[in-house]
Amino acid sequence: MSGITRRGFVKGAALAPLALAPFTSVAQQAVPSERFDVVVAGAGHNSLICAAYLAKAGYKVLVLEGRPTIGGGCKTAEVCMRGFKEDLCSSVHAGIQSNPLLRDNELNLRDYGLEYIDPDPVMYTQFSDGSSIALWRDLERTCAEYARISKKDAETFRRMSAEYKAYREAGAANRVGAPGSSASGGPAAAIPHSGVWQRRLAMSGYELVRELFEDDRIRNFHLAAGHFSGIPGGDPGTGGQAFSLIDQQISGRPIPKGGSGMLSVALGRFLEAHNAVVLTNKPVTQFMIEGGKCVGVRCADGSSYRAEKAVVSTIHIKHLVNMAPSELWGEDFLEGVRLFQPEHAMFSFHYATTEPPKYTLASGGTISTCEAVFMSNPERILRLNYDDARGAFDLDDPPPLQIVSATVPDPSRAPAGYHTLKLESTLPYGLKEGPKHWDNIKDDVAERCLNYLRRFAPNLTPDKILAKFLESPLDIERMNPAMWRGSAHHGASNPAQNGAMRPVPGWAQYRMPISGLYQTGACTAPGGSITGMPGRNAATVMLKDFGTSIEEVVRKNANKTS
Amino acid sequence: MSGITRRGFVKGAALAPLALTQLNSVAQRAATSDRFDIVVAGAGHNSLITAAYLAKAGFRCVVLEGRPTVGGDVKSAQLTLKGFQHDTCSSAHNGMQENPLIRDNELNLGDYGLEYIFPDPVFHMPFLDGAYITQWRDPERTIAEFAKISKKDGAAYRRMWKESETIQSNTKFWQRRLAMSHWEIIRDNFEDEHCRAFMLACPWSQQPAQYPMTGRIAYGPFNQQRHSRPLPKGGSGKLTEALARFIEAHNGVILTNKPVARLIIESGKCAGVECADGSAYRADKAVLSTIHIKHLVDMAPRDLWGPDFIDGVDTWQAEYQMFSVNYATTEPPKYPVAGGTLSPVHSELMASPERALRFAYDYAIGAVNVEDPPQHIICCTVADPTRAPAGMHTVKSVAYQPYDLKQGPEHWDKIKEEVADANLRYLQRFSPNLTNDKILERVVYSPLDLERMNPHNWHGSCHGGGSGPSQSGTMRPMPGWAQYRMPIPGLYQTGGTTAPGGSVTGMPGRNAATVMLKDFGTSIEEVVRKGANKTS
Secondary structure, eight states, X not given: OOOOOOHHHIIIIIHHHHHHSTTOOOOOOOOTTSOEEEEEEOXXXXXXXXXXXXXXXXXXXXXEOSSSSSBTTSOEEOOSSTTOOEESSOOOOOGXXXXXXXXXXXXXXXXXXXXXXXXXXXEEEEOTTSOEEEEOSSHHHHHHHHHHHOHHHHHHHHXXXXXXXXXXXXHHHHHTTOTTOSSOOSOGGGSTXXXXXXHHHXXXXXXXXXXXXXXXXXXXXXXXXXXXXXXXXXXXXXXXXXXXXXXXXXXXXXXXXXXXXXXXXXXXXXXXXXXXXXXXSOOEEEEEEETTEEEEEEETTSOEEEEEEEEEEOSOHHHHGGGSOHHHHOHHHHHHHHHOOOOSOEEEEEEEESSOOOEEOTTSSEEOOSEEEEOSOGGGGGHHHHHHHHTOOOTTSOSOEEEEOTTTTOGGGSSTTOEEEEEEEEOOSSOTTOGGGHHHHHHHHHHHHHHHHHTTOTTOOGGGEEEEEEEOHHHHHHHOTTSGGGOTTSSOOSGGGSGGGSSSTTOOSSBOSSBTEEEOSTTSTTXXXXXXHHHHHHHHHHHHHTTOOHHHHHHHTTOOOO | OOOOOOHHHIIIIIHHHHHHOTTXXXXXXXXXXXXXXXXXXXXXXXXXXXXXXXXXXXXXXXEEOSSSSSBTTSOEEOOSSTTOOEESSOXXXXXXXXXXXXXXXTTOGGGGTOOEEOOSSOEEXXXXXXXXXXXXXXXXXXXXXXXXXXXXXXXXXXXXXXXXXXXXXXXXXXXXXXXXXHHHHHHHHOXXXXXXXXXXXXXXXXXXXXXXXXXXXXXXXXXXXXXXXXEEXXXXXXXXXXXXXXXXXXXXXXXXXXXXXXXXXXXXXEEEEEETTSOEEEEEEEEEEOSOHHHHGGGSOGGGXXXXXXXXXXXXOOOOOEEEEEXXXXXXXXXXXXXXXXXXXXXXXXXXXXXXXXXXHHHHTTOOOOSSOOEEEEOGXXXXXXXXXXXXXXXXXXXXXXXXXXXXXXXXXXXXXXXXXXXXXXXXXXXXTOOGGGEEEEEEEOXXXXXXXXXXXXXXXXXXXXXXXXXXGGGSSSTTOOSSBOSSTTEXXXXXXXXXXXXXXXXXXXXXXXXXXXXXXXXXXXXHHTTTOOOO
């Protein structure tokens, strides 16, 4: 550890090689005998964020990634055709905008190539009767779209938007300084109509949209867009899904220019600029334990890396517990891991196309939007649990389809005039025939989903599709073992696995039962999705344990004495 | 108010007249000029329990019931033929056994005619492939039933039975389990489909199996393993009859056919009630309501409730509704078992776990699904022959169907007999002896009929409304008003819309009494300890 400022070094030298490696295929070699303060097992956006704060604090950090490129669920690659940058999992970076990392520009990631685009319209949907709604960044324009369907619902949207803003502002004030806890402990009385909100959020999204909105199409739009979280909107505690579009209208749905993975790329650059080493093709298989303490890791290739201060993992907890003797975890922790449940599994179908979807407007003409969502009726959302439990589904009436056409606002992602297209939603991982059956059916499932989309975008004829790359729920798990059973968010985000119970009651503070081992990523609070909160929270806890604080690190920039 | 002990009076005099009125059609006249400390609007088992504690404390109570008899959903009546005593809604009083009222015998209700029967076997589930599982009072015998199907599931039943002794939410072990869905817990503990079906539906909990925060329901079978499913001798309504006798024996007045229509408000305070017939009753201390909150808010000017309370009432959701049929029969159901047949009080027909999981979807889309219709069958006369003429039986089928049909709830009047037929045909596949000639009479209650029978069964909700996380604990009936005190001073609320919710537990009733007595400067412990002595 040294106290020198690394900024000069960073700007001058480190950017160049990574800028040439568009997908962060970092493959520097580090001699295993090199000394590191912190070893990071897995390179998702959260563990990279955690590593970045630690590196900024002056700790010597080693990041080990099992795949050929870093990024985890925050990764972009040319999987369909050369020149077409497809987001393999996440596309939209909504949650992370309120993370101090970006909100307060704590790591200056823009200097490392991160730039956001704010698509407008934010969202689009169309119904079987031909009517449609575009959600615009402008509230009045959005309300006008709603009013074409229901004047009353347009008024409700405007009123709820104001109520939600007041609630969110009060809530944000309460959450300050409470890392990783969804129950803020702040003064609830500060929230206007707190009892009303308490009830709303504890209800199901389905119940609440029916109370708030009169028109079934508008209810349908809110439930379909609310489903992006992966939790069925019929479940209790999903009332927030009724407010999904209200939040999206207020906040937008930003995408990084060049691909979702540009966040991970920027973090990788930041790390290397701060004296860290990032190694890929290095799956961690075992923890080195000495005197009951975690002192390093072993990789599948037999190499081992020691950590002088700590190991931080973003390995899924279902795999994590197999990497050290079971008695070290303790029975309560192991029981909590056993009980940890997957979420409804995601599928993700990618296409390289010559045109974006052109949605037919009832008023004449077409519209192409960055995102759209299609679902047949509000009750469709209620079928998700039944299908998931029985391992079967009906594609005549597909689950709510999320469509991402990132090249519409960001042409840099494909050759001039060409486009990328992504279709995603949830379908059961555990098919009656077993998960392997996905390999037999995924082509057919993809074609039927695409055909469903063609009802609204008839221009997407087969000749417009140049190539495809299909990820079934099983493929998603194969691609990223942390997406256990196709859980893109590592596991359900429901009352049994949220807040103080994520990943396991008693271990929600990013410290694992084995001393010297920390955990971040979607298995930790506040869960999956691109929020960066598990990463920053883990850094907060670790820096505190190391005798400093994240505020100090941010304030003092790269100066550190250890 | 006076300080005399009323016990002597009670035992000698008050029992006689009620014992003669079999259906508790109490109809004493009270002059409206009579002075009362407490006016109770509605006579369900909870409000009667509150009234009983208040009466015991020495407060003069008048109980006003809109129907011809007291009891709400804890009522028995000759619904079909003379001599056949049917439970109109509830039958088993499990939850009540842990209420100090019964557990510690706080009101000596045995002296007022309440006696419990503890059936054995407790529960039985037959399957069409010939398999069956019987729950016996002896846990070892129940474990053997599971083990005969799957050794692993026998061990799982034993493990969870042991776990159930320690249920509490403040341990790491229970924190996650209680927040999970009961489907997840049952699926992960039991491997066999029959065993899973039994655990999901013994009986059906009216909560969708995959919903989070329902983990406790996976341990529901162990509650009845512990307590059986106790039946009051003579009918479920014997509890409310005993409470009515207790109240009358403690200087209380009970008036029936007195639906409360309006709350009397003076200077912003609730000072009494006005009934549909124009009569008015003033309360010197407080009014206690068990009127459903959806109706309650119409009984006083809206501005007195405040917008947050009104919003909470507006967003209040109904529960999964029941569809029940009461039969008078010449035989009980006889389910084939090894070496003969079995006639239990309680049985459930549930074809498979998948059938259970289908409920949430059918209900939400308003579909009446009579394919393999799940049913809870209750034949009380097996354990309590006093409920029917010698050798005869009462059989109740409780199924689950939505109130809100696509065509509107009134459509139930057109289809209910058809649905009852389908349910009966399904029952007959399991219990072939119950041929149509064994059925003397039947009466069908659709979800709409259940609401007509008792306006508190709002939208067919016999427990007042859903018991999901948004309507439980501190959110029942509404966040901020879960302490039985309503936004209008002087007005208290009990019954199924208050915590911990519906079902025959008596807890909303005893809790409301606890709060009121505290507000009146005394305590329920003091009232229980000191007998009927009170100085006010």
